[in-house]
Amino acid sequence: MEALLGLLSIEPMSGYDLRQTIESSTGHFWRESYGQIYPNLKALASAGFVQGKTERHKGRPDLQIYSITPKGREHMRAWLALGPQPEVPRNELLLKIFFGAQTSPEILIPYVEREAEGSRNLLRILDQVIQKELPKNQHYPDAPYWKMTARFGQMEMEAHLRWAEETLAELRRIEKSKRKQ
């Protein structure tokens, strides 16, 4: 909800654009689906936080461009002043590792390899962002804050990657010692 409003405070966009932007800019710590975006935009509009402008298009549906209103900016500031709620942790990979004794390392190893792979991918993207994308908007007041979120991703992914490597080594050790028996 406020992710949408926040992005609209930077630049007016359509619901479709919002989806794209969310994926590429906040994708590693926040996502929204269309089933969330379109109803929420209507809700934001009827609360007076955003304003929609219809652009006619032939063939495809009319483009709805939303922009934030002063009331919306006020709401945003109020929302930012509320301390974030603590996360509800839910890591299915770790849950499966936790019960790992009930299956075999051969099953678990690919899961951890996928985790390592995913971490490496995101690391590559975030390195790119920090070294190439962010310096472009150096003058933006948002730039330092965007960098903080990218740094979070980097540091977290480095941790996940190191964990995955340590865990793979351990799983392979267990596997080997099982085979000897």
Place this chain on the structure above:
Amino acid sequence: MEALLGLLSIEPMSGYDLRQTIESSTGHFWRESYGQIYPNLKALASAGFVQGKTERHKGRPDLQIYSITPKGREHMRAWLALGPQPEVPRNELLLKIFFGAQTSPEILIPYVEREAEGSRNLLRILDQVIQKELPKNQHYPDAPYWKMTARFGQMEMEAHLRWAEETLAELRRIEKSKRKQ
């Protein structure tokens, strides 16, 4: 759902015990509320994955002790063989940092301090677990797997802590440069 079944495969317990055990053992990566636990236990029972035994108590409600059935173990193995679904990331703190330019560092600093504080707390607990608790069940086949999940928590919390410290320094820098203007 399978978190419950998995714990019951280690030891028979009541719904209340499950809550306690989940908090203390998987709390940093998986949680369940009572509103989840009791209905799910009934569902597991009617699927034949667990079996309940009623113990009479005066005063308080009868204690329901559930244990896993062979069919339940089979289900557990099948579930473990399914690759974990990728997480849906939702980090409200980062979202607020991302839109940080719309508020002031004074607002954000306490949020990041709380994050650092929380990371330090969990680190202390996990250090304790790894150095004191886990060595006690060295003989358990589960021990190496429990350690992997604890190591994940450690490494992630260390990353969060380092991020929080870096971010606090940057936020204080921004704050100082704002005040000069």
Place this chain on the structure above:
DNA sequence: GGGTGCATGTAATGGGTTACATGATTCT
């Protein structure tokens, strides 16, 4: 010709939290 991208939206379904209800016992 077929896949992908643009662009909106709704409905069904599922998952989960929170608050409520009850009530004895034990600790402070």
Place this chain on the structure above:
DNA sequence: AGAATCATGTAACCCATTACATGCACCC
């Protein structure tokens, strides 16, 4: 005396994903 712990459970509610529906334009 009052708070916390033990112990179960339900109902209301909220949030979110997924699948569905539509249909043109562009690229291969």
